[in-house]
Amino acid sequence: MSEQEVSTATVVDGSAHAGSSGSSGPASARRNLFNGSMGRNIGLVLALVALCIVGYVTAGERFASIDNVLTILRMAAVIGVLSIGMTFVITAGGIDLSVGSVMGLSTVWASTLATQTMAADTHWIVMVGTALAVGTVCGLVNGVLIAYGKVVAFMATLAMMVGARGLAEMISNRQTQIVTVKPFLTFFRADFIGIPVLVWMFVVVAVAGWILLNRTTFGRRTIAVGGNPEAARLAGIKVKRHLMYLYCLVGFTAGIAAVMMLGRTTAGSSTNGLFYELDVIAAVVVGGTLLVGGRGTIVGTVFGVLIFMTLTNIFTLNNMSTSAQNVAKGVIIVVAVLLQQRFASRTRSD
DSSP, X not given: OOHHHHHHHHHHHHHHHHHHHHHTHHHHHHHHHHXXXXXXXXXXXXXXXXXXXXXHHHHTHHHHSHHHHHHHHHHHHHHHHHXXXXXXXHHTTOOOSOHHHHHHHHHHHHTSHHHHHHHHHSOTHHHHHHHHHHHHHHHHHHHHHHHTSOOOHHHHHHHHHHHHHHHHHHHHTTOOEEOOOHHHHHHHTOEETTEEHHHHHHHHHHHHHHHHHHSSHHHHHHHHHHHOHHHHHHTTOOHHHHHHHHHHHHHHHHHHHHHHHHHXXXXXXXXXXXXXXXXXXXXXXXXXXXXXXXXXXXXXXHHHHHHHHHHHHHHHHTTOOHHXXXXXXXXXXXXXXXXXXXXXXXXXXX
């Protein structure tokens, strides 16, 4: 086909689209609004509001109290930080099953007697640096195995999940390590204008994650790698190196979450973060990030975390079993995946 024919085809096609959009302008605009990120976020907000109404009806003032709201936010903070890192990995078409175990290992390593002694002699930032270093190194190992060792992400992170948990048990001798560095506890258990520092940390991480994903070249490359790795490679993106960076990032957020967990519970334990990876992945998927990659949303992830933590709180206030909680979470995940498939098929048909 000549350049003139291409141009003509383009003009004709554009005219056809213009005519069709003109005939159904308002309807098309509404459809695009609700199919886009705005529509998904509105749906998440409505779901959260509905949960809050259910919580108030079933638990009354106990649910609506300031103390309970702060409890939900504290619970959401740790899971939320892990979910921000996971959003990047899933957006790139990957998965990380080890975030809970890596967080647990980081809490143990940062609360050993040697680390706390060093922190007491110098500054509590030593404990923070230790947790961040452990999390990042674990993420680096995952990234190297997946990107350069060509190990399937599911298997590589599954191995890290088991290995990190086992190493945490060996270091701690399966005993809980109590944090005794008072300045560390004073800082991370403090409030700022009535809101816990842990919640503020979640806000900072979420804002930084949103900027990184939506306003930087790193974020655009992440979406490109998730959408089509081969096309991204042909476009000049170093896909392997970028994947390694992404797993380092999720490991780094696991380190941050470990510091927050130490501040919240005052204890390092090999059981910290047990099964957290399930809640994290569920929150990211419910928030609207595609499991197959190519689309990620930090705002949606934040709402997904709040929805799951509010649901857990409602079950707890109503003395319902963890089994019922797990069933409800399972149903929500299935519905979210079905909605994703419907969105994907609709996008392909368009």
